[in-house]
Amino acid sequence: MSEEKGLYWSPRGGNNARDFWGSCHAFTSKQEDPKTGKMERDTILIDLGQHEQTRDYENGIYDKVVPALADMIEVPGYPPPAEDKRCRALLLSHGHSDHIGAVATYVQMGAKLPPIFCSKMTANLLEKDFIEAGIDESKWPVINEINAGDTLEFGNIKVRTMSASHSVPGAFSFKVSNDEATIFHTGDTKGDPSSFLHGGVNFGDYEKIVSEGPIDLMTFDGTTATVPGHATYEADVNKAYSDLIKKHSDKQMILPMAPAHAERMAAIIDACAKNGKNVILQGGPVMDATYLGLKDSGYDLQKYYPNIQIVGGKSEHAEKLDPKTTVVLTAGIYGEANAPLAQFCRGNDKAMHIEPDAVIITPLIGTRSERLAKLLAECPKTKNLITYTAKDVPNLYGSGHAQRDDFIKIAEKLQPKTVAPIHASTKLANKLNDMASELGYGTLGRQIRNGESVKVTSKGCEVIENENQNWFGWSKATMDRPPEMFKDEYYTNEAARAEIEKHKRAYYEKRIGKVPQNPKKTSFKEMLAKQYQRGR
């Protein structure tokens, strides 16, 4: 990285070639002490996510893949970072695992994490990660709860937190600045001022920020930013579900949803309560953590809606309810093979109970909805059921990410000199760059890949290329050892990936014996033993 003064932004995860998992962004201030003239350097991180699609079930090797940060965080097995390069703080934009999932992994590695700053909701979800990972409470890092509107200082870096509108409450955008420049980091957001559980985006705050000085760079959520229109407001999603539940009030309803969508969960449960429908949660551990995370954060949905029962699936409580009075919230919107609904479609009647005249609502659109649609259409027990998709009722689909009109609205308020996509594959980033350019905003001309950095000053931005695009692969097999570090190429190049897989497999088979192709399902007691072992 250059030694010239400026505010440097470096994505360390999330700006991947083919996807956007594992968000992590470093911000480094380099400016002179006005008294001594000495160059001072301060670094903070925003987000520490895990890559979501690396669990290698086929050979059971990698448990977690996370951004490699040994250059700024002390990780056992790696040389300690230079004193002036150590990260001073870790801020978390929101509580989804592609933004916080690596924190528990780093704690398990024995890394010395800097102090963590996040919302109460994010803190609660983070703690659930620690519990799930079996980390003893004495080893949990210090978590400082912050709120929208707070101003924090880390050396020469000033951070202002802003409410973001995502699919989980307690989401933040951040204004990061030093004496040289200002960067607005959106995190995951859309332009919804009416989020279901909390305030959503506050455009008044945006105006206040701009009045304090120009935004030199806006790193913008590129997940769906080039899709026409604006992302559906949660209030509209709520109405769409409520209308359908009312229409079929005498039938059991099966509602697959993304289990970490806390806003969506609340919007649907609210729709159920309006129509007197009990709720069965059958979405696995992430859905459970989301529900309990909301409860810990003051959103106790059962207390909000005492007229209905909210119970866990596969339980006596659920069995006692007349199915026709229930809505089953379940996971597997992508038709994931292990989700209860997919299992049911494949003939496992015990996976979940579906009435012969149930109604199914699937929220996705386009190619992403095809696998689940195919499963439902081919299953003799579901093919004749009434099924709604977002194609039939568009407001059922409500992404937590900005679309084109959200971008236009946010950019108009903030008037950034330059826009850079984050949380976007190369293809998506290129599209967003083109769109921003057409709308008259400056861009960096291409995706800034993990490991590269951008020097930002009031005079402009300069890209500093770097080949250091590393990730840590951390596995059960190496949990007592330092993690392996490997290149981002693992995700970018099919041939390279195949070669690495071949090498890994041979390596592990030599070390731990033959790796089963399909690991057997472990019993509850075995899982407990594993948890217990991990906890120690």
Add this chain to the structure above:
Amino acid sequence: MTLLIEIAQKLEEKYPKTDLIGVSDADLGKMLATVGEHANHDSKWLNKLKIAWTSARTSEDDITLPYD
């Protein structure tokens, strides 16, 4: 944490057909008393216990993508 998991195990053995997620704090307190544990814990601790229980009960087969 070990303690949470041990308590989760006791509850799982005593109430194999119960999903703790939908159990109220008051009922969970009563269930804890039946397995010889303290019944008076705050809501946050009870939620921790529920997560320990759900994560221990989960196999990797239950993993689904959490977002859209």
